[in-house]
């Protein structure tokens with residue numbers, strides 16, 4: 076069954092980003108639980124920032140699952156990416172993500188590689204850069220498999236990466252890898268910028284999709300922009316998607332209102348049929 080989730084960011088450096096709840100994890104969990112979300116997606120500074128036992132207890136108390144863990148802090152705080160020309164920095168990026176994989180795996184939650192994928196930097200060769208990305212995904216895909224979870228790779232829009240911007244280009248790259256344990260993140264905001272047709276792309280790349288970010292065309296909660304959600308929801312249902320649809324959207328006009336708008340949209344599209 077498709078499950079709902081809402082993002083909670085505990086990283087002060089990304090405060091202006093598209094995350095619904097901020098800073099106060101306990102309060103965010105209480106709100107998410109009361110609104111009827113199935114899970115939360117967490118952005119933490121690193122894998123050591125939270126006591127797993129306390130998190131487990133709080134998840135149980137609010138009847139929530141951990142939907143996924145984001146790794147963006149590795150880039151924002153430490154400047155680490157899997158495609159850094161310096162091999163030492165690539166190694167550090169792999170160990171940062173590796174620790175996040177283990178943290179998430181305690182809760183059956185996958186780690187997401189978004190901004191930590193990096194870019195082909197000016198003066199660098201694209202093929203060489205992609206070989207670094209492949210190397211990182213092979214190592215981390217296997218690591219995740221050994222811990223019983225998928226690894227999630229997220230195509231981002233062109234203003235955030237020049238590696239892969241569409242689901243199809245991401246899927247082709249994943250198919251060139253040996254590991255079968257890396258899935259794609261379909262972020263509806265990035266897709267709104269990059270795809271010819273969001274619903275068709277979901278249908279055509281459905282078998283690779285392991286996680287979904289739920290945001291409207293302007294990255295506000297679904298319902299507050301102009302994405303034609305009816306056909307997108309039909310596509311998500313018809314690929315038999317069974318994962319989380321997680322609100323990675325701006326807390327507009329405020330976190331509570333964005334969360335309420337999101338859960339209404341989720342119920343409208345995914346609980347009424």
Ligand code: LER
Nearest residue numbers: 189190229231262323
């Ligand atoms: C991360 O999930 C994402 O979508 C990025 O745009 C955040 O910078």
Ligand code: MN
Nearest residue numbers: 229262288323
């Ligand atoms: Mn995203």
